[in-house]
Amino acid sequence: MIAFCDLLKILGDREEARDGSLSVSDILDQQLTAMGRNWEEVGREALRQRIVQLRSLYDWPALVAAINICPERTSRGFELVDLFNLLDMHLQSGHGFPDREKTFLPPQRLIGARGALGLLIQTMFYIDWHAKARKKRDLRHHEELAIALGRRMQNEGRRIASQGGPDDFELDDFILGDVDFVSLNWDPIGLWAQFVANRSLNGASNIPHVGTPAHRLALYHELGYFIAGPRVDKAHKGSKVWQPMNVSSARQLNDCNHGANLRIRVTNYLFPHGCLWWRECPNCGKLSSYIGDVWEIDSTSLLPPPPLRAFVDVGQFKSWCTGEEERSKWQLGEVDARACVHCKTLTYAHHTPMVMQTNFKTAPPPFLDEIQREMRVVVQQADHIVLAGYSLPSDDVTYRAFFSARTRRNSSGLKDSNREVRCSVVDLDDRYGDGWIYPAEIQAKGKSPETVKNAQDAFGRENVRFFGGGVPGVFLDGNARVSASAVERFLLWDRA
Ligand SMILES: [Zn+2]
Numbered sequence: 001m002i003a004f005c006d007l008l009k010i011l012g013d014r015e016e017a018r019d020g021s022l023s024v025s026d027i028l029d030q031q032l033t034a035m036g037r038n039w040e041e042v043g044r045e046a047l048r049q050r051i052v053q054l055r056s057l058y059d060w061p062a063l064v065a066a067i068n069i070c071p072e073r074t075s076r077g078f079e080l081v082d083l084f085n086l087l088d089m090h091l092q093s094g095h096g097f098p099d100r101e102k103t104f105l106p107p108q109r110l111i112g113a114r115g116a117l118g119l120l121i122q123t124m125f126y127i128d129w130h131a132k133a134r135k136k137r138d139l140r141h142h143e144e145l146a147i148a149l150g151r152r153m154q155n156e157g158r159r160i161a162s163q164g165g166p167d168d169f170e171l172d173d174f175i176l177g178d179v180d181f182v183s184l185n186w187d188p189i190g191l192w193a194q195f196v197a198n199r200s201l202n203g204a205s206n207i208p209h210v211g212t213p214a215h216r217l218a219l220y221h222e223l224g225y226f227i228a229g230p231r232v233d234k235a236h237k238g239s240k241v242w243q244p245m246n247v248s249s250a251r252q253l254n255d256c257n258h259g260a261n262l263r264i265r266v267t268n269y270l271f272p273h274g275c276l277w278w279r280e281c282p283n284c285g286k287l288s289s290y291i292g293d294v295w296e297i298d299s300t301s302l303l304p305p306p307p308l309r310a311f312v313d314v315g316q317f318k319s320w321c322t323g324e325e326e327r328s329k330w331q332l333g334e335v336d337a338r339a340c341v342h343c344k345t346l347t348y349a350h351h352t353p354m355v356m357q358t359n360f361k362t363a364p365p366p367f368l369d370e371i372q373r374e375m376r377v378v379v380q381q382a383d384h385i386v387l388a389g390y391s392l393p394s395d396d397v398t399y400r401a402f403f404s405a406r407t408r409r410n411s412s413g414l415k416d417s418n419r420e421v422r423c424s425v426v427d428l429d430d431r432y433g434d435g436w437i438y439p440a441e442i443q444a445k446g447k448s449p450e451t452v453k454n455a456q457d458a459f460g461r462e463n464v465r466f467f468g469g470g471v472p473g474v475f476l477d478g479n480a481r482v483s484a485s486a487v488e489r490f491l492l493w494d495r496a
Contacts, residue, residue: 003310004127009034010051010308011060011116024055038309039333050333054307057350058119059112065099066113081356081396087114089360118354123306125187125276133298141472142189143297144482146197148475149267150219152487153177154201154208157217157265161210169211169254169263175247176222179491180268180378184390186276186354188291188302191269194221196297216262220245224270224374225367227278228341229289234319241341272372274353276303279338280365283345287353287367290338293319307336307349357398379406384493385459388426388471392454403458422493423459425466427451432468436489442466465493 009031012024027048035047066086070078087110090097096106105113132138160174168174183190198219201207208217223244231242250264271278277289293301301320305311312335320338321327325346329337336349355364364372379385379402392399407421424436429449439462442448448456448466455464467474467490475490477483 001127003306003308004123006034006038006310007123007306007308008060010038011055011058013060013064024052024059027051040331056112057348058116059109060116062105062109062113063116063120065103065105066110068100069097079393081358081393083117084356084358085360087117088356088358088362092360092362115350118352119306119349121186121354122276122303122349122352123311126303126306126311129189129303130300133300133302136298138472139193139297141476141482142193143197145472145475145487146190146193147201148482148484148487149179149194150197150201152179152484153219153265153267154217157263158208158210161217161263166211166256169256170251172247174263175250175254175265177265177267180270180382182270182272182375182378183275184273184357186271186274186352188271188275188277191221192291192299192302193297194267194269195291196295199295210263211256215260218262218264220250220264220266222246222250222266222268224268224371225287227287227289227367229277229291230319230322230341232291232293232295234293240322268374268378270371270375270378272368272375273355273357274368276352276354278353279304279340279347279351280353280367281340281343281345281347282351284340284343285365286340286342287365288338288341288347290320293317304338304349304352305335307334309333309335311335357396376402379403382406383420384422384424384491386424386426386490387451387455388474391427391451392458394454394457400454400458407459407463420463421459423455423464424490424493425449425451425455425464426471426474427466427468428470429468432466434467434469434473436465436467438465439463 012026012031025048031051032044032047035051036042039047039050041047041050067078067083070082070086072078086097090107090110091114094107096104096110098104156177157174160168164171164174181190198221202216202218209215210217221244223246226243226246228241228243231240234240245264245266247266250266252258253260254263275289277291279288279290280286281288290304291302292299300313301317305317305320317335320335321330323339323344325344326337326339329335329346334348337346338348339345340347353365353368355368363369385403392403394400427449431445432449437445442452442464443461449468452464452466472482475482475486477486
């Protein structure tokens with residue numbers, strides 16, 4: 001927590017300021033001391049300069065001022081989406097606004113406030129992950145679920161292969177599994193668990209074989225975009241750049257005339273709002289990714305560090321610095337500096353693309369635009385949508401319209417009109433026990449949770465079921481272990 005206290009101190013948390021001043025250059029002694037713990041150069045002026053540089057990127061007082069005028073909607077306070085809305089709306093129109101004390105915040109400060117919001121979210125995820133990774137808390141269920149999903153992909157692949165001919169490996173039915181993932185926040189832990197699980201399944205001696213002659217059946221992911229990053233396995237000879245598999249490559253390799261010695265299935269995993277692993281290069285504009293140093297579920301180098309030395313340990317991020325320039329920045333204290341895979345320009349924490357589905361969004365960068373289009377395709381083909389940790393709130397106009405269009409299209413006699421779109425809602429509500437409950441029972445219970453009502457509005461009462469035991473309960477069996485049958489109940493509407 002020292003690291004987090006240093007960060008707030010350096011960014012000028014208002015509790016620390018003498019008169020609540022919002023000035024970037026008003027720096028107190030204890031703030032200089034905190035900076036001194038995190039910066040190689042010594043002397044008041046060097047520390048002052050670094051503080052001003054950080055504050056111009058991450059304007060903490062402006063963010064606090066914005067939070068203070070957000071409406072209090074729940075007992076927990078404001079909603080994150082309101083804050084994104086407030087900042088994005090003003091950034092788009094180029095207007096500022098007065099804070100609670102009637103001090104006017106000009107639009108330039110809002111860019112810094114948006115930066116501070118991004119950094120705050122990244123830092124919270126970073127701290128939470130390190131607490132988890134050190135204590136291995138909660139990770140067993142993630143791990144078991146990922147293995148269960150991988151085995152499911154293998155079994156399904158074997159079944160499809162046994163029924164089809166040699167050319168069928170190129171068809172979408174074989175290549176793509178029947179489950180896709182869309183993450184509306186920026187946290188890559190679920191995908192990381194699947195990466196690690198697939199890697200162990202693909203490398204196992206009992207890996208299934210399909211086709212004649214028999215080929216290994218390997219599992220990979222499609223992320224909706226070409227996302228290059230440095231290899232995790234640094235001992236690998238050849239290219240140090242790693243790229244995830246994708247559907248087009250899988251289709252080519254699965255072509256029986258290609259000569260590849262494996263058959264590939266991929267799972268869609270989409271981050272339409274960005275991801276903590278990613279950096280958008282300020283020079284070439286392309287996307288680079290970083291997924292850590294080691295192929296271990298509890299990798300302590302999994303998430304890029306916030307921009308202070310206090311967040312990193314000696315020996316952690318062994319391969320974060322691959323070039324001379326990165327190394328000298330790390331030495332200095334800019335531990336978040338990382339070269340773009342494409343043009344080698346240095347990128348920093350504030351280049352992590354993070355958007356929210358606000359009502360005032362500007363055009364997203366092209367990679368997010370493409371991933372959002374991919375999500376559209378995925379959702380339009382789905383006949384069962386599981387909402388976990390997302391409530392489809394009534395003011396999320398875009399997603400509501402998006403899902404409603406999907407259900408209307410089905411009832412309008414157009415393509416696939418005979419397929420009902422079902423929706424499963426997973427939330428925490430102890431009035432509902434720990435089993436799935438279906439439309440009639442939901443009805444009989446009377447007043448429904450907000451999440452269920454929102455889903456009923458979009459999908460229709462008869463198409464919504466509910467699980468009140470939350471995650472990970474929803475895919476656990478009676479022994480608190482992930483089981484294949486609990487996973488089937490989770491994924492398939494009619495397996496209750
Ligand atoms: Zn670049």
